[in-house]
Structures are given as C-alpha cells and as structure tokens.
Amino acid sequence: MAETKSATDESFVRFENIQKSYDGEVLVVKDLNLDIQKGEFVTMLGPSGSGKTTCLMMLAGFEPATHGEIFLDNRPINTVPPHKRGIGMVFQNYALFPHMTVAENLAFPLQVRNMSRSEQEDRVKKILDLVELPQMAGRRPAQLSGGQQQRIAVARALVFEPDLVLMDEPLGALDKQLREQMQYEIKHIHESLGVTVVYVTHDQSEALTMSDRVAVFEDGVIQQLSSPEELYEDPKNSFVAQFIGENNKLNGTVEKIAKGICQVRTDDGTLLHAEQVNVEGVGNKTTLSLRPERIEIDPPKGTKNVIKGRIEELIYLGDHIRVRMNVAGNDEFIVKVRNRADKRPLKEGQDTKIGWLAEDCKALDFVGQI
Amino acid sequence: MSDTQNSNDVLVAYDGTPLKQQLAKTTRRMKLRALLLTLPLVLFIIIAFVLPIGDMLIRSFHNPTGTNVVPNFAEVIQEWDGQDYPPDEMIKVFVQDLALARKNREVGKTVGNLATRVNYEIPGSRSLFTKTARKADKITEGPYLDALIKLDKKWANENVWVTLKRVTRDYTLSFYLAATDRKYDENENIIRADELYRIYLPLLYKTIALSALITFLCFLIAYPVAYLLSTLPLRTSNLLMILVLLPFWTSLLVRTSAWIAMLQTEGIINNIFVYLGFIDDENRIQMIYNATGTVIAMVHILLPFMILPLYSVMKTIPPSYMRAAKSMGASNFMAFRRVYFPQTIPGIAAGVLLVFILAIGYYITPALVGGSDGLLISNEIARHIQSSLNWSLGAALGTILLVVVLALYWLYNKLVGVDNLKFG
Numbered sequence A: 001m002a003e004t005k006s007a008t009d010e011s012f013v014r015f016e017n018i019q020k021s022y023d024g025e026v027l028v029v030k031d032l033n034l035d036i037q038k039g040e041f042v043t044m045l046g047p048s049g050s051g052k053t054t055c056l057m058m059l060a061g062f063e064p065a066t067h068g069e070i071f072l073d074n075r076p077i078n079t080v081p082p083h084k085r086g087i088g089m090v091f092q093n094y095a096l097f098p099h100m101t102v103a104e105n106l107a108f109p110l111q112v113r114n115m116s117r118s119e120q121e122d123r124v125k126k127i128l129d130l131v132e133l134p135q136m137a138g139r140r141p142a143q144l145s146g147g148q149q150q151r152i153a154v155a156r157a158l159v160f161e162p163d164l165v166l167m168d169e170p171l172g173a174l175d176k177q178l179r180e181q182m183q184y185e186i187k188h189i190h191e192s193l194g195v196t197v198v199y200v201t202h203d204q205s206e207a208l209t210m211s212d213r214v215a216v217f218e219d220g221v222i223q224q225l226s227s228p229e230e231l232y233e234d235p236k237n238s239f240v241a242q243f244i245g246e247n248n249k250l251n252g253t254v255e256k257i258a259k260g261i262c263q264v265r266t267d268d269g270t271l272l273h274a275e276q277v278n279v280e281g282v283g284n285k286t287t288l289s290l291r292p293e294r295i296e297i298d299p300p301k302g303t304k305n306v307i308k309g310r311i312e313e314l315i316y317l318g319d320h321i322r323v324r325m326n327v328a329g330n331d332e333f334i335v336k337v338r339n340r341a342d343k344r345p346l347k348e349g350q351d352t353k354i355g356w357l358a359e360d361c362k363a364l365d366f367v368g369q370i
Numbered sequence B: 001m002s003d004t005q006n007s008n009d010v011l012v013a014y015d016g017t018p019l020k021q022q023l024a025k026t027t028r029r030m031k032l033r034a035l036l037l038t039l040p041l042v043l044f045i046i047i048a049f050v051l052p053i054g055d056m057l058i059r060s061f062h063n064p065t066g067t068n069v070v071p072n073f074a075e076v077i078q079e080w081d082g083q084d085y086p087p088d089e090m091i092k093v094f095v096q097d098l099a100l101a102r103k104n105r106e107v108g109k110t111v112g113n114l115a116t117r118v119n120y121e122i123p124g125s126r127s128l129f130t131k132t133a134r135k136a137d138k139i140t141e142g143p144y145l146d147a148l149i150k151l152d153k154k155w156a157n158e159n160v161w162v163t164l165k166r167v168t169r170d171y172t173l174s175f176y177l178a179a180t181d182r183k184y185d186e187n188e189n190i191i192r193a194d195e196l197y198r199i200y201l202p203l204l205y206k207t208i209a210l211s212a213l214i215t216f217l218c219f220l221i222a223y224p225v226a227y228l229l230s231t232l233p234l235r236t237s238n239l240l241m242i243l244v245l246l247p248f249w250t251s252l253l254v255r256t257s258a259w260i261a262m263l264q265t266e267g268i269i270n271n272i273f274v275y276l277g278f279i280d281d282e283n284r285i286q287m288i289y290n291a292t293g294t295v296i297a298m299v300h301i302l303l304p305f306m307i308l309p310l311y312s313v314m315k316t317i318p319p320s321y322m323r324a325a326k327s328m329g330a331s332n333f334m335a336f337r338r339v340y341f342p343q344t345i346p347g348i349a350a351g352v353l354l355v356f357i358l359a360i361g362y363y364i365t366p367a368l369v370g371g372s373d374g375l376l377i378s379n380e381i382a383r384h385i386q387s388s389l390n391w392s393l394g395a396a397l398g399t400i401l402l403v404v405v406l407a408l409y410w411l412y413n414k415l416v417g418v419d420n421l422k423f424g
Ligand SMILES: Nc1ncnc2c1ncn2[C@@H]1O[C@H](COP(=O)(O)OP(=O)(O)O)[C@@H](O)[C@H]1O
Pocket: A022, A023, A028, A046, A047, A048, A049, A050, A051, A052, A053, A054, A055
C-alpha cells in the first residue's frame, strides 16, 4: 500500500490495474498499469484494435473502466464526468464544429468557462498566433485545408490551458509530408507550453520522432514502455522488435549461456552468439533479432557471428542499397549496405558471407515458424 | 494556328470549327437521350400536376355560366350604368333569353345553372329564376320590368339586377371574395359578409393553427426517437426503423379506424381510464369526432415524415462532436444546445416543412375522426367539389391554400435556406 502511495505522489496520470471489456466476454484492455509524469510526452503505439483508443477514452471519461482506478494529479477520477476533468482532446477527424467559425470554435471552451469577452478574444488571438493561422479566425472549418484544420483542432485543445492533452491519431488523415511537418510542430508546442501529452498512433516512426516515452500495445497489454532509443536498441520481446523499425529474424536453439551471451545453433547448423534478453535457458528455442544496418557483408576477420547467405535481390536506394538475402532458410533477410565506392559490387544470385557483433543480436522469445 | 492566336477568346478544334460548337455536337446525342429518359416523367407531371392545377386556378376566377345561359342579355347588360333598373329593352332581351334557355335545355346552359350561380351571391334567390323562366314565354310585351315584378316582387330589388350584371361577366373575383368571407354590396363595393356567413377565414386560421400544433407535437415526439435511431447499434436501430415505417405499410383507413376504436367514448382508452378510476362512467372524455381526434390521429400519421429527415441528418453527426464539446468543459445540456442541436436544424427545417404542408392540406383523417369541430379547410374544399358542386369556390379556396403554402415556403427559404433542407 505504501508503495503505491509513493508512486502516485510522483506521477501525474496513473492507470492502476485497469481492465476494460465492452461486451463482458473479451478483455480489450488487460490489467494496464501506466504512470505518466507531469510535462511528459507519452505515446501509446500499437496495431489497430490493440486498445489504445479505449485507454484514451477511459482517461477522458467517455468510457468507464470495467475494473481498476485512474488517477489524475493524485485524484481518483473514475466518477468525475468528462466535462469536469479539464482534459484537452484532439480527435482523429478533428471534430471541429462545422456551424461555427474558427474563432467561435476556439472560444467555445472559454465561453463554457464564463470567461470575459475580452479575455476570450485575447486567448483566441494568442493561440491562433501559436499555430501560425492568425488570418483564419473568420473562416468555417470546411474552408480550411486538412493541415489547417489539424492545427485549429490542436489549438482548440490547448486554448483553455489544460494540464493534460490527449490526441488520438491526430495526423492520420494527412499526407506524408504534412504529417512529418506537423509532428515537429506538435512536438515544439509541447516543449514550449510544458503541457502533458498522451498521444495515440499506430505509426512507429511518428511515435519515435515525438515521444519522451512510448508504450507499445499489443492486444490490450503494454509490451514495453521506454524511451524511443531504448525501444529500438533494446526491444524486450519479439513483438516489440518486430513492430519498431526493420528487423531480421533467425530461429535457433540455445546451447550455452555465459555472461549474458547465448550460443545459439540455428536451424541450418550455424553457431551464433547473441545477447540474452528474453529466453529462459539451455535447450530452449529462441528467435534472434537483428537490425539490417548492423550487418556487414564480407565481415572482417574475428567477427563473432559469421553466416553464409545468397543474395536474392538488390534494391538501389541512393544513400544505401537494400539487399534481400536467403539466410538459414529465411529468404526475407534484409541487409542495408552503405553506398560506398570502395566496396566490391554485389550481384544477385551470389553466395556471400555476412557477419555482425554479438551485442547487436538479441535472443528473444520464440515466435514459431518465420 | 495563327487563327487561334489572333482571336484568342475563341478556342478552335483541329479542323477549325470553334471548340464550343464541337463540344455541343458530341454532347447532343447524350443530352437527347437524357431528355428521352425523362419524357415519361415530364408527361406525367404535365398531365397529373400542371394541367389540373392550371385548370383549378382558371376555374377560381373564370365562370362563364351567365354568358352561357343568357348570351344576348350578357352582352347588352354591360352597358347599363348600374343606377336604378336596367332599361326595358335590356330586360326584354333577358326575358327572351330565359325563355330560349328553358326551351333548349342544353347541358350546362339551363336556367338552373344560372339560378345556382346567382344563388351563390344572393342566397335564397334560386326559385325566382326557375319560376320566372316557366312563365317567360308568356311575357310578350312591355313594360317588361313591371311584368316581372308582377310575377315575383323580388324583381323590384335593384340588387338582383346588379348581381345579374356581375354574374354575366366571364371573369370574376366573387369566388375569392366568398372564400375570404367577403362580398359585393349594391354599389359593387367589397364588404365583409354577414357575421353568420363568415366561415372560411376562421376555418383557414383554424387549419393553420391545428397544423402548427400537429407539427410541433410531431417534432417533440420525433426528435428523441430520431436521436435514438441514429445512435443505437445497427441491428436494434433497424428494428426500430421498421416500427417507424410500419404506418407506411398499413392502410390509412385501417390506421384511422384503429384510432376510432381506441379513442371513442366506449373505446379502449376511456375504458381503461374508467377502470383505473381516473374518470366516472358518466363523464367519459370525448376524444374523437372533434379537434382532439384530428390532432391525435394526424400526429400519428405524419410522424414518419418528421422522423426520417431528422434521422438522416442526425446519422451524419459523428459522436466525436459531443465528446469534443464535453472535453472542453461543456455540460451535457450545453454540449447539446450549442453543438448538437444547431447541426440538426436542417433536418428540423425539412421535417417541419414537410409535416406542416402535408397537414395543412390533409383530408381523409379529419373527415373520418374530426366530427364537425375537427374539420379542416380541405374538407370544405372537398365538400364544394363533391356535394355542393360549387367548383369555382372550391378552386378559390384551393388556390388560397396553395398561396399560403408557397408563402410559407418562401418564408422558410428566407429563414433557413432551402439549400439547407435535408429530406434524407
Ligand atoms: N464502442 C465499442 N463497443 C464495442 N467494442 C469496441 C468499442 N470500441 C472499441 N471496441 C473494440 O475494442 C478493441 C480495441 O479498440 P480500440 O481501443 O479502438 O483499438 P485501437 O484504438 O488500438 O485501434 C477492438 O477490438 C474494438 O473492436
């Protein structure tokens, strides 16, 4: 009890043993525990249907939690109605009110707080300047482009200065270029205002770009909660390794473990060395995970892991060449080769040696046939 | 090529013909086909809609009975200045025309037709004409006026002659005057009808008031139902939708009769009230064969016309709007009033317009359950068309109704904008 107490004291938002079921048969969120610090930018990342929106809706108060308690600023809020929670929210379709102008939309949260007219105008002007759309005040949402609507939606969630802002796939409807630009803008707004943001996306690069910490969801469970760098460098299990960034998989059996390094016999008989992350012990099956850019073709002598493979396909991408290889029966094995003049040219159908360092290769839970 | 550059406002195709002309040529066949496809509809509209309404409009101010029955008299009487009595030569023509009409007995040109026509203007004057016509061939020499007065003293009434002059003109305002409870006096001034005969304007006002009440009640009932329909999961909402549409699939007569069974003094509702002790057996409530019956039955019948446009608009409003409003601190009521309700206005406008226009011209239900107190203007129109056979008055009443509806539509367009209406 004392333990939980000290934890809640520090965190701004706290999910405590949250479970959620819509139909009484399936748990959409299974025993979720999550602490978010004040001022943090936390992203819930996961495939569609993994329960991200549901979590956000429970935090906003639109869905009741089936079990457990949510704390906001150390107050339990399960019984607080949404309009008393003071949480700003950006929806995927923006939900700008079509019958109001931009200025009226922005003034809405101020009006319901009975703010004076002059203060309303003041705040609306300030927030429009922040999102760099001061000339749009008199327009209707339908007269704005997608990107402009997006910014107004963000502005409206911020204009009443909430301590916490929730965003549910706010950039999902934008094209790639605009999406990237908006990612930086939202990030900058977050930094300059110091507001706490809980962000939902299924786009891993968006999550990595923007967040202080990322919670990777799968099937209603947080698989890993850590900084973007840690998520990429040290995935805790095969799902995270697979979901974040590009990843090669090799199956094998652990033969020996020493000082955190496993010796793994691949299915085609090669002996490899990998960091022990999520595998029980000798004799167990494991899936090795390694990033394409950490693999070298024609590795220097003394490289710990060397294995033979055949080049199946070369894709020229300018700054690097993407090589698809067949390695140990896996013909989706990708190697990224930096485009350098001093390297010997590669050919399709060629047999070649590849190699990598033991610490770049993670021994994770076995996922079955690749 | 130099051609295009010189006259750079006309684009030219490769062979030199103007591009517009070329385009028109290629699209002509398509247009022709489209036109052919709509031809049956156009014909139908002309036959079933334009012609009858045009005929009705014309009938309301064009009535040639007078000229048909006494053609020669109709021509000469127009020269009379309306002072005292017409000169005796004119009356002579009148007597001769009457005698001729009685002899010929052509359909639509009988003395009876004229008598009916004058009777609209001077109630109770019918027998004067039939009686006089029987004796007309006996009157052979002047002074004709004295001879007529000897036959019937009513001929001494100057108003009879003024009225005769008026009804022998083909185009007349009389029916519009009658439809608005007005008439001509002896000097052809427009005055209000006698207290006893003022029935149409009060009836029109009552029709408008009852229609407004019906529309309002429909709105009150339909709004929550439409909201429920638009928010329920698909399967449940489909079921509810069937219930809403059920009235469309049963005969109007059956539905109305069901209301009679429900509402009559010995009916189900009264029986339940008596059983529960709300009312005494002697003081059963009269809920049918009066205005209450008309309102109840018509609200039921017109309800789908309110629900459907509301539903179609509400379905397009995503729940995220209300959620957004609440997340910004608006209470449920505030979110509804400021965000949800304004977005349903196009549906409300469409439903209100539809129900009101249907109600203002409704006929069967008031006729069946309205008694005498719950009758509407359409029932009066129907009476003139079917039993009193004063088609011109019926047409004038119908035209006034049409004008009221058009005026409302215009007003609506001003207030809501017809582009904003959403019927479904
Ligand atoms: N209102 C709802 N009623 C019933 N089931 C729902 C509802 N909303 C979401 N679900 C189900 O809950 C699961 C998680 O949905 P959601 O939280 O929207 O996932 P995500 O946002 O990660 O895509 C899905 O299987 C979805 O079908």
